[in-house]
Amino acid sequence: MLQAALEAFAAEGRLVPLDDIARRAGVGAGTVYRNFPTKEALFTAVITDRFESIIEEARSLAGADDPGERFYGFLMWVVERAMFNHAICEALALEEGIKAFAAGVEEEFNEALDALLRRAQAAGDVRADVDLRDVRALMAGCVVTERLRRADGPPGRMTALACDALRPSAVTKVRDESPPPSRNESRCEVCGTPLAAARTGRPARFCGAACRQKAHRRRSAATKSG
Amino acid sequence: MLQAALEAFAAEGRLVPLDDIARRAGVGAGTVYRNFPTKEALFTAVITDRFESIIEEARSLAGADDPGERFYGFLMWVVERAMFNHAICEALALEEGIKAFAAGVEEEFNEALDALLRRAQAAGDVRADVDLRDVRALMAGCVVTERLRRADGPPGRMTALACDALRPSAVTKVRDESPPPSRNESRCEVCGTPLAAARTGRPARFCGAACRQKAHRRRSAATKSG
Amino acid sequence: MLQAALEAFAAEGRLVPLDDIARRAGVGAGTVYRNFPTKEALFTAVITDRFESIIEEARSLAGADDPGERFYGFLMWVVERAMFNHAICEALALEEGIKAFAAGVEEEFNEALDALLRRAQAAGDVRADVDLRDVRALMAGCVVTERLRRADGPPGRMTALACDALRPSAVTKVRDESPPPSRNESRCEVCGTPLAAARTGRPARFCGAACRQKAHRRRSAATKSG
Amino acid sequence: MLQAALEAFAAEGRLVPLDDIARRAGVGAGTVYRNFPTKEALFTAVITDRFESIIEEARSLAGADDPGERFYGFLMWVVERAMFNHAICEALALEEGIKAFAAGVEEEFNEALDALLRRAQAAGDVRADVDLRDVRALMAGCVVTERLRRADGPPGRMTALACDALRPSAVTKVRDESPPPSRNESRCEVCGTPLAAARTGRPARFCGAACRQKAHRRRSAATKSG
DNA sequence: AATGAATGAGACTTCATTCAT
């Protein structure tokens, strides 16, 4: 049944109806509830199962030579697994709120990943100015990227690109000089997108030409009708 | 009303109840249905509206100098808008199945983006081995990455990283080294993840050390109990 | 197993899940069904078991001296047992519909109780105008009363009060003063409660001042809006 | 719809399926949820509605002459209403845990009832050693008693009996001298009922003759089989 | 044309009862 849930969640994601899972498993819905108290618990169990093996993999790489390639290899490996598994994908990309992991599992994953990261950084294979949270976020982004390329290209290509960006030799320093989000930030008058306040010059009213144009058309219409 | 839908979808995503949208708009649910035949059509309308302005922005940049920075700037600009707009985020990341765009809108977007991309490539500012679909996928990935980093860092940091990867000076060229997706691909015996078929040597049975270990433990258990 | 059912029903009442009972008994649910055809039959068995012991107690008191105190003592004893036993409580208070007793058991209980009652009445210790059904009903009422006072008072206090009401010296004789339930009884125009038809004078339209007032307000509102 | 809920809860109690309520109201189940967020909220609304009128009635009696009869009359009146209304019945008898009342309503009811009680006590019409909680508990008990007598007697008879017990002229002093429930109380070896520990003499092992007999039979059986 | 009440399918969950082992 865990297998059926695994497949169902992998194929359809967290929102797949529980009845579908039961049908896949060839049992009634009630039988699922005999084993897992809620659907959420079942999802957690599936995620935990998947991540236990992911964590194992990370640990098995921790002591090896060539920390850089181990780290990048692990990244690629996780992304590949998530490409074909909607559940892992969601667990990685879930924003705060929904808990997909059993207690402690996410922490273990973070620790194992952090260990790989630090060793790779120590070896000079990963730029020093990224941290665990960067890698976690990048990982989730890579998964989405790969899923969208999945249909028509070699797997891993986009992730390889992203990995390049982590290498110390990459062109740009990560923009540490970019300002923290200001509290009284201004917003586009048309669409409300926050505007990156330029430090000098006339302050922007719109987030781009599109909205500027739209505002212009509105002014014209108002003049005409008024 | 479109404005209300826009805000609701931006804040809560595609799954926001239609009643919430109607309430935000200060109208009855029936009135929404007078204007849009289904909720999905409303979502499409919202997405189309947003992308019209995005397309306008792209076109306004098409003729400008410095194609590289125009291209990267546009990428960042789209990502920033999606960071605060769940609807754009979903439209960019939506896999096949749900149509978020009105007929032709996605094509227009693709064309405008492709124009920026080609100009930037022609100017030598973007590596030659990426295509439109790569950029589309990367864009969606960046959105997810940024949303996850949103809480605790300057916006755009992760996207800047990813942009680096598109620059010609980046370390790796990946495309033609990775094998084409094999049709009768093998899969990990434990977790079913597709395996990249090694060109030489013994074919892999597992997707990594974790699953190899798991298989080993299973064999041990079977021996003991048998 | 009967012991387990007894405890479970006592603690949680008739609605306790059968699985809980099976778990308490340390057997599978199927085993319960091997012994009792339905859950209801199990409940009946439990109630029967309890009442057998209650009936025994009643009979053991039947021949004794001091019939008044025997009767009142038995009443208190039953109530005390029911206070800590949800199942007995429900069996005593169950209105028509669900049968809690095995065939004949309730009759035996009634006979034993009636014997105590008649002896006590013969001895002048219980007023003559109460019958078995009164006592049965009062018993159930006392159980509810005691359960509600259980938390913060000495047990039996409220039942002692009620017993007072059964003593011949009690103030009121009510039976024949109150009218028989009229068949075509009228009902309160507001809340529908049956109205005791006054024998003389203008027939009541409301069950009390509260509903009269409510009707008045409604008339005012109707006048204002009309 | 409130009317339908009122009738359904009155007839079947808190556990009536919501679909039944909807059917009674002639609407779909969803329509009920448009008006009340949960079934519990609907029950609360019904109870609150009923008790508002009960509270009004109590208040309308508060200033009147003859506080004793007002108090007893109110008691009877409430009991009569609950006799034909399972919902009121449950609200009065509900033990801790489930909240049936909207915030403040139960307190208002208690205050109004307490006012009647105190006035009647001041007038010497109700014995001084009962308090609000006694009356509340007694009220619930009377409801149960009356419901059981409903079928075959004049309504109110049993409650009148119970009221007698509250009058100062009643025979017995309420047992204030009875001991508080002791912490390490002993229990019947057979059925587990708590035993009122006698202050002197040999401590009881059983709650009554019935259980003593049962234990005896068990000993015989053990001897025979051993 | 707008309203928002009504609908009803479908989601999650519980639990009495059955049945293969």
Place this chain on the structure above:
DNA sequence: GATGAATGAAGTCTCATTCAT
């Protein structure tokens, strides 16, 4: 004979969509 996994009907609740007013 015992087990406990499996069943499936029924309950609560949500929400896209319809429709009387």
